[in-house]
Amino acid sequence: MRKVFVRVFFLFYLGTWATTARSDIVISRVDRRIDLTSHFVRVLSTLKVENAGRNVVSEILLAIPNMQAKNLANLKAFYNEGKGKGSAINLPVSEVYPEGMPHELTFHTLSLTEGLEKGKSLSVNVLTIFTHSLQPFPEEISQADAQLVVYQDSAYYLSPYVVKSQSLNVLLPGGRVESYTKHPSGKLVDSEIKYGPYEKLPPFSYSAIVIHFENNNPFVVAQELVREIEISHWGSIQVTEHYNLAHKGATNKGGFSRLDYQSRSYMGGRSSLRQLIARLPPRAHSIYYRDDIGNISTSHLWGDSRKTQLEIEPRFPIFGGWRTSFTIGYGLPLQDFLFISEGNRFLNITFGCPMDEVVIDNLIVKVVLPEGSKEVSVLVPFHTKQWHETKYSHLDLIGRPVIVLKKTNVVPEHNTYFQVHYKFNNLSLHREPLLLISGFFFLFVACIAYMHADLSISKFSASYIAKLQWDEVQATVQRIQNVIKRCLSAHEKLETSLQDLSRTGDFQSCKATRKLADGLFKELSKELKPLLCFLQSSPQAAQILPKLDAGKESGK
Ligand SMILES: *[C@@H]1O[C@H](CO)[C@@H](O)[C@H](O)[C@H]1NC(C)=O
């Protein structure tokens, strides 16, 4: 195990730099507190800075080893106004590259706006937050194991200045402490390791410490989070967040047993991710939580006038090395986040992830403005990469302006408000409804025109006439068939009367029947004549005429 530690150790010899360090400033006291209770490393240092030189000092340098600086997510310096608990005032911080300093270190400078006069001192708090700085060791654990991690730092406050007096407290989450560096003067009290006090150390003093301890927090890392904030001037802001999460703690080995997980909770995945709590703004509505498969119903929602909380439970617990991706979405009332100042509109909304304890490697925030917005500008309290895009949805003609902000290594402290200012002409607001109304209007007009046109054309169209003619032909054929039927029945009657004559010899009645039949035949042939004439004149009847002639022959 020690061997592994040695591999990741970084030690550098800085003694030679001590002589070149600036001497105007002396740090009379440093109290450092490193909080390792989560999977973030939060270091709060309280420095008492003294101007021991003859000139006014306007900046203070902070040194961070490059190994740590690459994981630096946030650096904030502030002091309390007046004595005691005044309001905190932030000091501007920027990265600098002073000459003649060791290359193993990254420097930041705190600007003192009013300057520090000779002989005066100032108390400054510096909060630094590091991600990905706790290394799981061992790297693989089984479901029943606790997660152990290693943290490395220096027992001394690394500074380009002389430090007269200092102490360090390291706060652990509780549970087992495998080992910790005891030299110089480290001691474990409850869940806290205390180093110091150390007196009068030269600039760049460094003494490596390694702490190996139990930390069962799920190391939730969003490798990518895309937040889309879409403004509709019709009363709502729609927020959609696509998460791509991984558990970056010790990887799970030997598979997953749901039986152990559920029945023996002390056995099961102490460091697994079971749930996340999203703190949404009050009056959030239409909240959903879904993944590729569909809606996830194992989420709970509760809230009051100050907040809305969404408890998210993944479909399965996420162990080290596992991933999950899902989407949450919600609507927000427009009047809570969109304001008007000097004729311009501005959105004032939070930047980061609504869930605590999530490290975001890549955060992309897209603000979709209403179509027709102009002169867009963004105010974010930290550095982000920015560019513009255009989004098209229904009824968009020129598309909606989208401002995209990208930031890497985002921690909960970045979940602060940012503003997007833009100009918007109210006429544009009515463009879409007008578009809809005029669209429907033209649709109806077109429909009416079409119906009318269709009727008037069809009355005279060739096909319509042909159909009428064909109907007439059919009716005529029907009538001819009737005539033939009546003719046939008259024949039948005549025949029966002839048979009666041969049996009874009643000549009179037979004669009467014959007379009746002759009259009927004459009448029928009169009726038939115009019908046949019509058929002969009609071009459509040409093909059926021969059949009719045949029928007529047989009828005779
Ligand atoms: C998912 O949930 C949303 C919001 O509750 C609902 O509108 C939608 O119909 C649901 N979809 C399915 C497939 O259940």
Ligand SMILES: *[C@@H]1O[C@H](CO)[C@@H](O)[C@H](O)[C@H]1NC(C)=O
């Ligand atoms: C944005 O909103 C927050 C919370 O309501 C408020 O504290 C802050 O002052 C607002 N910022 C601006 C620029 O209006």
